[in-house]
Amino acid sequence: MRTPARRTRIRAAGAAVSAALLLGLAATPAAHAGTADETGKTDQARPTETLGKLAKKSGRYFGAAVDNPELADTAYADLLGREFNATTPGNGMKWYATEPQRGVFDFTAGDEIVDFARANGLKVRGHTLLWHSQLPDWLTSGTWTADELRSILKNHITNEVKHYKGKVFAWDVANEIMNEDGTYRENIFYKTIGPGYVADALRWAHAADPKVKLYLNDYNVEAIGPKSDAYYQLIKQLRADRVPIDGFGMQAHLALQYGFPDRMPQNVRRFADLGVDVAITELDIRMILPADAAKLAEQADWYRQVTEACLAVRRCVGITVWGYSDAHSWIPAVFPGEGAALPWDENLHHKPAYAAIRAALQQAH
Ligand code: 9MR
Numbered sequence: 001m002r003t004p005a006r007r008t009r010i011r012a013a014g015a016a017v018s019a020a021l022l023l024g025l026a027a028t029p030a031a032h033a034g035t036a037d038e039t040g041k042t043d044q045a046r047p048t049e050t051l052g053k054l055a056k057k058s059g060r061y062f063g064a065a066v067d068n069p070e071l072a073d074t075a076y077a078d079l080l081g082r083e084f085n086a087t088t089p090g091n092g093m094k095w096y097a098t099e100p101q102r103g104v105f106d107f108t109a110g111d112e113i114v115d116f117a118r119a120n121g122l123k124v125r126g127h128t129l130l131w132h133s134q135l136p137d138w139l140t141s142g143t144w145t146a147d148e149l150r151s152i153l154k155n156h157i158t159n160e161v162k163h164y165k166g167k168v169f170a171w172d173v174a175n176e177i178m179n180e181d182g183t184y185r186e187n188i189f190y191k192t193i194g195p196g197y198v199a200d201a202l203r204w205a206h207a208a209d210p211k212v213k214l215y216l217n218d219y220n221v222e223a224i225g226p227k228s229d230a231y232y233q234l235i236k237q238l239r240a241d242r243v244p245i246d247g248f249g250m251q252a253h254l255a256l257q258y259g260f261p262d263r264m265p266q267n268v269r270r271f272a273d274l275g276v277d278v279a280i281t282e283l284d285i286r287m288i289l290p291a292d293a294a295k296l297a298e299q300a301d302w303y304r305q306v307t308e309a310c311l312a313v314r315r316c317v318g319i320t321v322w323g324y325s326d327a328h329s330w331i332p333a334v335f336p337g338e339g340a341a342l343p344w345d346e347n348l349h350h351k352p353a354y355a356a357i358r359a360a361l362q363q364a365h
Contacts, residue, residue, distance in 0.1 A: 052085030052122075054361035058311060061086035061123055061318035062361070065282065068092050068109050070328050071116055079348060080324065081120030088125040088281070088320050089113040090330075093164075094134045099156055102138050107163050114167045125281065125320065126168035128175040128217065129157050130201055132187035140188065149192045154204050161208035170213035172249055172281070173205050174198050178218060182230030198234070199243045206244035217249030217281055222306075223261035224270075235274055247277035252306060253322070255338070256287045256298055265309040272315035280310055282322040284341035285353070286331045291340040300352035303343060307360035 055062035063086025070090075071077045080087065091097060092109030099105055110126075117124045130153065144152065161171065177185050177198060184190050189197040198216070205214050216235065221228040231248060238245045248271045254261065261267070271278045285302050287295045310316035323329050325344040332339040343353040 050083045050085075051357060051361065052083060054358065054364075055318065056085055058361070058364040060310070060316070061320075062357075063087050063122070063125065063318060063320035064324040065090045065127075065320060065322045066113060066116075067323075067328070068112055070323075071112065073328070075348060076325065076328065077116070079344075081116070081122070083324070084122060086123040086125065086318060086320060087113065087117050088127045090127075090323070091134070093126055093160070094128060094131065095139070095156065096134045096136045098160055100136055102152070103155065105159050105163070107160075110164065114164070118167075124164075124168045125279075126160075126164055126171040126212070127281075128172040129160060129205060130173060130189065130197075131175040132185060133176075135188070144188075144192055146193050149189065150197070150200065153189065153193075153197065153201060157201055157204045158208045161205050161212065165209040165212070168212060170215055170247065170279070171205055172217040173201050173214045175217050176219065177216065178221075178227055178230050180220060180227055182226035199238060199241065202238065202244050213246040213277065214244055215247040215249045215277075215279065215281075216245065217251060219251040219253045219282070221248075222250045222252050222254070222264045222267065224263045224267045228267055232270060232274070235271065235276055239275060245276060247279060247317070249279050249281035251282035251322075252280050252284075253282055254285045254302060254306075255335075256285065256295060256302070260302055260305060264306070265312055268309050268313050268316050272313045276315070278310070278313065278316045280306060280316070280319040283319060284322045284329065284331065286335065286338045286341035289337055289339050296340070296352050299340075300356035303353040304356040304360045307357050311360065311364040 051062040062084055064080055064084045065088040066077075066080055067090035089110055092113050097109050098107060114124055116122075139152065157173075177187065177190070179185050184195055193200075202214050205212070216231060218227070218231065221231055235245055235248060250268070252261075268278050283303075283306060285299045285306075287299060307319060310319055321342060324342055325346065325348055326340055326342050327346040327348070329339065329341055331341045340351075343351055343357060345351055
């Protein structure tokens with residue numbers, strides 16, 4: 001499924017130190033905890049507070065997504081289990097994995113991640129019940145009436161949500177359902193059932209687990225613009241119609257070359273003001289390779305800004321990075337020539353972004 005990524009090595013130690021100095025981070029106590037790269041060693045053995053513990057102090061989580069094969073990378077899995085207090089399966093709970101044949105459910109992959117999370121004290125975000133991508137062939141190749149597809153969707157949601165009842169605290173019920181211009185994406189559900197499928201999906205998920213938090217989730221919604229406006233209006237309407245909707249997930253797959261999302265702090269706040277939670281669900285900040293000290297410093301500053309945008313709003317409940325090390329990132333395979341998107345480098349050494357996140361979390365309380 002994942003093509004071998006073309007990876008450009010980053011001279012992490014030198015770059016990390018100079019970028020941290022550029023940012024003035026080395027002068028703060030937070031930076032001391034995160035500058036072990038100076039010695040070429042990680043500071044993971046030191047009794048320092050993890051991102052998860054720091055986030056928890058302000059009642060939030062700091063998580064990292066994980067794909068099942070990555071659990072076999074023991075150094076990676078160990079650090080995931082120690083540093084974070086939440087995780088999201090990168091692929092294991094998607095429709096192709098969980099209902100590979102119609103009505104035949106397989107929760108092996110998702111269960112593996114839930115078991116890992118429980119063993120390490122991490123909460124789990126469920127991702128995702130409904131998406132236009134990574135659907136099983138039987139579903140995409142079939143011809144369905146609206147009633148048939150409604151019944152397929154209801155069955156899928158009901159089975160999966162019941163299976164993970166009490167094991168995930170939130171679900172991305174519907175993922176990436178809007179176009180950039182704020183119109184509905186013409187996925188199989190929209191085309192066959194019409195826009196009402198979103199409210200139906202939320203109601204079915206709620207019926208299967210009345211306690212789990214139900215989210216809509218998308219990318220390019222961190223800025224105020226047509227796409228986030230569409231979600232703002234939809235969530236407002238869903239709430240007016242008493243449809244169970246608890247949260248809005250901003251994926252935050254950002255890229256330095258496109259600029260920081262316009263008015264992100266105000267955008268986070270306006271969704272919270274609608275009466276729903278907000279979460280940063282898939283954060284990564286890619287750059288055009290090769291990475292250098294200036295780009296890593298800018299990336300660190302963006303990680304700080306995103307963290308602060310969440311911390312500034314009581315209802316922004318947590319941040320999840322989409323993987324935590326450049327060793328396991330979806331970016332290079334999908335955006336050739338881009339990468340270095342995460343706070344740890346390929347050798348599990350901290351990048352300047354790590355110290356920037358720590359500093360932001362420490363200032364929150
Ligand atoms: O991280 C996931 C990667 O392993 C898959 O190959 C990819 C398939 O599209 O999906 C990735 O995760 C996506 C997430 O489910 C939804 N938002 C975008 C993420 C990156 O593509």
